[in-house]
Amino acid sequence: MTERQRFLATMRYEPRDRCPIMDFNFWDETLPAWRSQGLPDHVRQGNSDDWFGMDSMGETAWVHNGLLPRFPVEVIRETDTELEMIDDEGRRIRKSKVQESIPMYLDHLLQDRESWERHFLPRLRADDPARLPEDLDQTIARLNSPEQERLVTVHAGSLFGWIRDWMGVEGVGYLVYDDPELFEEMVETVCQVQETVLGRLFEAGLKADAAQMWEDMCYSGGPLLTPSVFQAVLVPRYRRIADLLRRNGVDLIWIDCDGRIDLLVTGWLEAGINIMFPLEVGTWNADPAAFRREYGRDLRLMGGFDKRVLEAGPAAIDAEIDRLTPLVEEGGFIPFPDHRVPPDVPYGHFLHYVRRVREVWGLGLNLKPCPALESAT
Amino acid sequence: MTAFMAVMTGSLTWLGPLVPGSNLDIFSLFDLHQGGIRWQRHRRQIVDLQPLTQSIVGGKRKDAKEHTEQALAAGVGPEAILAALVAGMDEIGGRFQRNEAFVPEMLIAARAMKEAMSVLEPELLKAGIRPEFTAVIGTVQGDLHDIGKNLVAMMWKGANFNVVDLGTNVEAERFVAAAQEHQADLVGLSALLTTTMPNMKATIEALKAAGLPKTKIMVGGAPITQEFADEIGADGFAPDAAGAVQVARTLMAG
Numbered sequence: 001m002t003e004r005q006r007f008l009a010t011m012r013y014e015p016r017d018r019c020p021i022m023d024f025n026f027w028d029e030t031l032p033a034w035r036s037q038g039l040p041d042h043v044r045q046g047n048s049d050d051w052f053g054m055d056s057m058g059e060t061a062w063v064h065n066g067l068l069p070r071f072p073v074e075v076i077r078e079t080d081t082e083l084e085m086i087d088d089e090g091r092r093i094r095k096s097k098v099q100e101s102i103p104m105y106l107d108h109l110l111q112d113r114e115s116w117e118r119h120f121l122p123r124l125r126a127d128d129p130a131r132l133p134e135d136l137d138q139t140i141a142r143l144n145s146p147e148q149e150r151l152v153t154v155h156a157g158s159l160f161g162w163i164r165d166w167m168g169v170e171g172v173g174y175l176v177y178d179d180p181e182l183f184e185e186m187v188e189t190v191c192q193v194q195e196t197v198l199g200r201l202f203e204a205g206l207k208a209d210a211a212q213m214w215e216d217m218c219y220s221g222g223p224l225l226t227p228s229v230f231q232a233v234l235v236p237r238y239r240r241i242a243d244l245l246r247r248n249g250v251d252l253i254w255i256d257c258d259g260r261i262d263l264l265v266t267g268w269l270e271a272g273i274n275i276m277f278p279l280e281v282g283t284w285n286a287d288p289a290a291f292r293r294e295y296g297r298d299l300r301l302m303g304g305f306d307k308r309v310l311e312a313g314p315a316a317i318d319a320e321i322d323r324l325t326p327l328v329e330e331g332g333f334i335p336f337p338d339h340r341v342p343p344d345v346p347y348g349h350f351l352h353y354v355r356r357v358r359e360v361w362g363l364g365l366n367l368k369p370c371p372a373l374e375s376a377t
Numbered sequence: 378m379t380a381f382m383a384v385m386t387g388s389l390t391w392l393g394p395l396v397p398g399s400n401l402d403i404f405s406l407f408d409l410h411q412g413g414i415r416w417q418r419h420r421r422q423i424v425d426l427q428p429l430t431q432s433i434v435g436g437k438r439k440d441a442k443e444h445t446e447q448a449l450a451a452g453v454g455p456e457a458i459l460a461a462l463v464a465g466m467d468e469i470g471g472r473f474q475r476n477e478a479f480v481p482e483m484l485i486a487a488r489a490m491k492e493a494m495s496v497l498e499p500e501l502l503k504a505g506i507r508p509e510f511t512a513v514i515g516t517v518q519g520d521l522h523d524i525g526k527n528l529v530a531m532m533w534k535g536a537n538f539n540v541v542d543l544g545t546n547v548e549a550e551r552f553v554a555a556a557q558e559h560q561a562d563l564v565g566l567s568a569l570l571t572t573t574m575p576n577m578k579a580t581i582e583a584l585k586a587a588g589l590p591k592t593k594i595m596v597g598g599a600p601i602t603q604e605f606a607d608e609i610g611a612d613g614f615a616p617d618a619a620g621a622v623q624v625a626r627t628l629m630a631g
Binding site for chain 1: 545
């Protein structure tokens with residue numbers, strides 16, 4: 001089977017040779033930390049799948065479905081360890097130069113209707129011809145080719161996450177109460193951009209397998225948006241996007257959700273979004289098997305492997321693999337460490353993880369070469 | 378519950394008349410003062426503080442300010458008004474823990490509290506009423522995340538703690554200096570990254586080495602567990618902002 005066939009068979013509960021062996025990559029500090037533990041210099045985030053023998057997450061037909069153009073980046077202040085700047089989403093941020101992670105947001109350009117209409121609406125014109133790449137025809141020809149072995153995906157945007165990024169958690173939290181009409185108008189605007197751009201992609205002939213959305217809208221304690229607002233404002237628009245995708249043959253839609261999602265899953269499923277990515281164990285002890293019991297086979301899952309056990313060592317890793325194996329065998333689930341591998345995981349532990357998942361979930365069948373393991377033996 | 382009992386148990390939400398049909402209420406006779414009771418010299422109007430509490434619960438900042446102004450104008454003691462505000466924050470905190478309220482509701486409640494406090498604070502100061510406890514809070518060194526820390530700070534302020542917010546990426550020495558300067562009863566350490574969790578331990582060690590016998594230390598953040606809190610010698614841990622208020626109160630009571 002090709003990667004594409006295997007992914008689709010897994011998510012449709014159909015016969016397959018084995019489960020996809022995937023990874024959600026690493027914190028930026030992780031690979032540098034592993035250099036002294038045996039990781040070769042040439043292995044980077046961009047090519048680590050090849051080194052560790054991981055199946056890819058496919059290929060995306062990229063378009064400009066967000067702010068266009070993005071805001072000009074401007075450095076305000078720089079020290080040896082920190083950088084203060086205006087980023088390409090109009091935010092004043094402070095970020096560490098020694099540790100890559102979410103920066104500290106000092107100020108957001110999007111505050112109210114005036115700033116929305118002045119700075120953001122002009123960047124969210126759905127019919128901007130520049131939203132599609134100039135080489136779209138060649139891209140579509142390549143992705144539609146019978147030789148295409150990787151999963152073909154489209155990006156269907158974000159109805160909350162982008163607005164939250166533009167306004168901040170506090171800003172959007174106030175907005176839903178202070179000016180609910182404006183909040184809904186923002187969501188509608190972004191939704192229309194997705195509908196227009198996806199429509200043009202499909203009209204141009206793209207045949208996609210799956211779609212991905214990005215929200216990052218939950219934290220360890222629950223959703224950042226009130227579920228009733230989610231249900232009233234977001235769910236109908238998710239459904240519009242999902243319906244458009246289904247009309248064009250895309251029936252698998254994953255959402256990068258993060259955090260404690262249990263109060264939102266029903267709404268996403270109702271709208272037609274059927275893959276939660278990544279189900280996080282580390283933040284709130286989510287149990288993939290419990291999710292399957294509660295929501296049935298309509299709900300597909302990715303992630304769900306407790307990355308904390310990677311630090312603990314081989315016995316804990318083996319136990320976590322055993323815990324997840326029944327669900328892996330059932331299908332509709334592609335496990336990987338739940339939210340990127342952190343630098344406190346020893347390289348040797350990760351190699352143990354790779355070796356074991358190739359044996360247990362990969363069944364040793366049709367696996368990609370794994371130079372990491374070959375060089376370790 | 379009678380008004381008197383409500384006052385004595387600290388769950389003041391309504392101030393009814395002492396004599397049915399009269400406008401003589403408990404505050405015609407007594408006034409709260411720093412945990413004690415003193416004679417009140419002037420007669421006051423009967424004021425129902427429940428709408429004030431509910432304005433906090435509902436995050437209605439304009440109402441919160443107006444109800445506070447009205448209560449003050451009617452002669453209600455500032456400490457009673459403060460109790461009504463804190464009751465509102467407690468209510469929204471409880472709803473948050475029961476998944477009946479979420480981050481936006483917490484935010485607007487805290488904002489309404491802040492608005493009401495802008496009116497009430499000068500009156501509290503005039504009456505010599507200050508927060509009983511001072512808390513220093515910050516995100517530990519190496520960590521720039523502040524959303525969780527901000528929510529806890531808001532909730533602590535809502536619970537009438539004097540909160541000194543040191544921001545993010547705070548070195549252990551700054552926590553120690555601030556705890557000493559403000560004679561902190563409580564220090565709150567926040568971290569989102571597993572890689573900065575060791576800095577929590579280092580900060581706790583520095584605080585303990587500084588010899589601050591009355592200062593309790595709380596930790597929190599997405600990767601933090603009770604087990605980790607115990608391991609590094611923290612006095613308390615809470616999984617969320619509302620829980621942080623309960624734990625802080627327990628620590629202060631102990």
